[in-house]
Structure formats: structure tokens, C-alpha cells
Amino acid sequence: xxxxxxxxxxxxxxxxxxxxxxxxxxxxxxxxxxxxxxxxxxxxxxxxxxxxxxxxxxxxxxxxxxxxxxxxxxxxxxxxxxxxxxxxxxxxxxxxxxxxxxxxxxxxxxxxxxxxxxxxxxxxxxxxxxxxxxxxxxxxxxxxxxxxxxxxxxxxxxxxxxxxxxxxxxxxxxxxxxxxxxxxxxxxxxxx
Numbered sequence: 001x002x003x004x005x006x007x008x009x010x011x012x013x014x015x016x017x018x019x020x021x022x023x024x025x026x027x028x029x030x031x032x033x034x035x036x037x038x039x040x041x042x043x044x045x046x047x048x049x050x051x052x053x054x055x056x057x058x059x060x061x062x063x064x065x066x067x068x069x070x071x072x073x074x075x076x077x078x079x080x081x082x083x084x085x086x087x088x089x090x091x092x093x094x095x096x097x098x099x100x101x102x103x104x105x106x107x108x109x110x111x112x113x114x115x116x117x118x119x120x121x122x123x124x125x126x127x128x129x130x131x132x133x134x135x136x137x138x139x140x141x142x143x144x145x146x147x148x149x150x151x152x153x154x155x156x157x158x159x160x161x162x163x164x165x166x167x168x169x170x171x172x173x174x175x176x177x178x179x180x181x182x183x184x185x186x187x188x189x190x191x192x
Contacts, residue, residue: 010050014074017042018081026090028125028147029156029177029187035085043078050074095179098123102183105130106143106160119148125158133159133166142166144186155188 021039024030054071084090101123109117109130117130122145130145142161146154159166159176166176166184176184 026094028185109143159184
């Protein structure tokens, strides 16, 4: 068995690791450092195992012919994941699908600003702690809410501003990134 290329079980594990990395990359304020810290070790181990099995199978003469065999699928999956991460596709797709749900959440917060909105799904994001955000530069109020994800740290979310740009956090521990239109993502880390 070890003298054959990795089969379907390996392909399932490899695909699951790729899907987990893409799911993490779709989180707001996902950074290139996060991709490096999470994806590189897992990808290196899986691709090293795959390369060793392929080399041994080649040595034994059991590698199937053809470019489109199942044994080469990890290379294709890796290329697609790297392309998706380089272009920011996971976060763009998730945000685009979720935007109508997030706008409904923003509307609910604006209609009743004194009442904190409960955690609920806003599109593909689990939105919590929706509150008004007073913009320092325009004086107009926006809405800020956190996104909860079981696999990633807290302190990330979205900010919707009707006009202007967000001011900096008062303690300097956060960072806003413009996404599109009125939307910003934020990342708060008290250790900065």
C-alpha cells in the first residue's frame, strides 16, 4: 500500500485542510500573516507526505500515467488555494453574499440604537454586539458589530458609515480597512 501514490483518503484530508484555510481567509480582517501561520505548516506537512509517497511510487513504478490523475490533485488544489488567497477571493465572495443580510442588521441597529442587538446570522457572518458608532470626522452615526467565529480570535468585525472615514480607536489598539462603499472591516488587538 505504501508503494502506491496517496489515494482518496489523503485527497479528502488535503481538501478539508484547503477548505479550512479558505474559510479562515473569508473572515473580516484576515491578514497575510494569518495565512502564513495557519496554512504554511499544514500545507508543508501534507505536501511533504504527498511528495514522499509519489517519489516512492515512482521508484516502484506504480505511478499512473497522465496529468489529470487523482494523484496530482493536491498540486491543482494548492494552486487554486494560492490563487484565491493572493486575490482575496474568499473574503470578497463571503462579503458579497452577506452584504444584504448585514445591511438588514445595520438597519435593525439604527431603528433601535438604545437596544443592543442579539447575536444573529447576518448573511454568512455571525454578527454580535451591534452598536452605534459615532464618527469623529462627520458627526454622523454608523453601526459597528463584531463577527464571531469558533476558529478565529474575537476582536474582528465590520463598521458601516453613511459618510466619511472612521476615526482611530481611542487607545490605538485597532485598525480599520475600507472594503467597499460604506463598509469597513476592523481588527482590534489589545496586545498591539
